[in-house]
Amino acid sequence: MLVVHCPVCGAEGDETDFHGGGQAHVRRPATHDPVNVSDEAQRDYLFIRHNPKGLHFERWRCDRGCGKWFHAARDTVTMEFKAFYGITELPPRELMEQATGEWATYFKDKLKAEAKS
Amino acid sequence: MSELYVESPLAHREAPQGLSIELREITDRGMIDVRGSASDKKFMAAAKKVLGIDLPKASRTSVSWGDVKALWLSIDQWLILCSRAKAVELAATLKTELGGTHSLIVDVSDMRAVLRLEGEGVREVLLKGSSLDLLSDDYTPGTVRRMRYAEIAALLHVVEDTVFDVYVFRSYADYAWDFILATARAPAKVTLFGAQSTPI
Numbered sequence: 001m002l003v004v005h006c007p008v009c010g011a012e013g014d015e016t017d018f019h020g021g022g023q024a025h026v027r028r029p030a031t032h033d034p035v036n037v038s039d040e041a042q043r044d045y046l047f048i049r050h051n052p053k054g055l056h057f058e059r060w061r062c063d064r065g066c067g068k069w070f071h072a073a074r075d076t077v078t079m080e081f082k083a084f085y086g087i088t089e090l091p092p093r094e095l096m097e098q099a100t101g102e103w104a105t106y107f108k109d110k111l112k113a114e115a116k117s
Numbered sequence: 118m119s120e121l122y123v124e125s126p127l128a129h130r131e132a133p134q135g136l137s138i139e140l141r142e143i144t145d146r147g148m149i150d151v152r153g154s155a156s157d158k159k160f161m162a163a164a165k166k167v168l169g170i171d172l173p174k175a176s177r178t179s180v181s182w183g184d185v186k187a188l189w190l191s192i193d194q195w196l197i198l199c200s201r202a203k204a205v206e207l208a209a210t211l212k213t214e215l216g217g218t219h220s221l222i223v224d225v226s227d228m229r230a231v232l233r234l235e236g237e238g239v240r241e242v243l244l245k246g247s248s249l250d251l252l253s254d255d256y257t258p259g260t261v262r263r264m265r266y267a268e269i270a271a272l273l274h275v276v277e278d279t280v281f282d283v284y285v286f287r288s289y290a291d292y293a294w295d296f297i298l299a300t301a302r303a304p305a306k307v308t309l310f311g312a313q314s315t316p317i
Contacts, residue, residue, distance in 0.1 A: 008192060009176040009177070009191070009192065010176050011176070011177070011262075013248060013249065013264075014248045016248060016265055017248065017249075017264065017265050063265075064263055064264050064265040064270055065191075065262075065263050065264075066176070066190070066191040066192060066263070067191050067194075067263075068191065068192065
């Protein structure tokens with residue numbers, strides 16, 4: 001059983017008090033550019049998900065608690081939660097640096113932008 | 118015209134017997150759902166003006182003033198408890214006062230059933246349907262916790278050390294009542310230390 005911690009209300013509880021919401025940081029193409037949405041972009045948005053072995057980023061909801069959505073970084077091998085962070089936030093810097101595969105690609109320019117500011 | 122009348126969701130159930138704790142339904146409780154932003158000063162001030170208390174900002178807490186209680190449900194949601202007779206009027210006053218702010222007031226007195234559990238072993242009884250550590254120091258009087266109880270959504274309010282209110286949605290009232298009847302049977306009492314009682 002996973003022990004989840006809600007960063008919004010601070011509640012800690014086991015998995016059954018929460019609800020997993022799938023992969024984090026999925027961007028809906030039509031939100032950013034409603035006119036030019038390619039079939040590939042829409043397909044990727046709807047169906048294509050990362051499946052990393054190791055560090056993964058997910059959405060969770062404090063289902064039976066405060067009802068708010070938040071993000072979590074979890075290791076898919078050890079099932080250990082590395083961090084919990086707000087729904088509008090990016091993961092802690094060190095986790096973005098540790099990310100591999102598709103996540104590393106995704107966080108690459110985020111890290112650059114953060115380094116600039 | 119048909120007359121408006123209130124019937125509690127557990128009116129047809131008999132008073133329980135043979136339990137290790139006391140269990141009854143509270144039928145005269147008025148409940149008002151309040152939503153708004155805790156960082157909106159106008160909203161908080163208007164709520165205080167009507168209720169006489171500041172809505173609690175700390176997670177899972179409650180405050181009371183006279184017969185009015187405010188329970189924290191979420192960072193932007195509170196449940197106001199008062200007598201059922203007062204609820205309609207109080208909700209109307211709140212609506213008028215909060216008119217200019219981004220907020221929501223709904224009288225939800227009939228939405229939930231309130232179960233009052235009272236007695237020494239009440240925490241152990243509730244533990245049978247919950248994954249929370251109810252024996253820890255987190256659950257002192259005044260604590261409010263929305264939780265998963267017996268697989269359904271419930272709201273737990275620690276009234277006193279051995280007095281707990283469990284709020285469940287009205288349609289689950291019979292189920293929750295039956296669950297507590299089964300888990301709180303005197304022979305099924307859990308003793309945390311020492312010899313267990315023998316089930317009959």
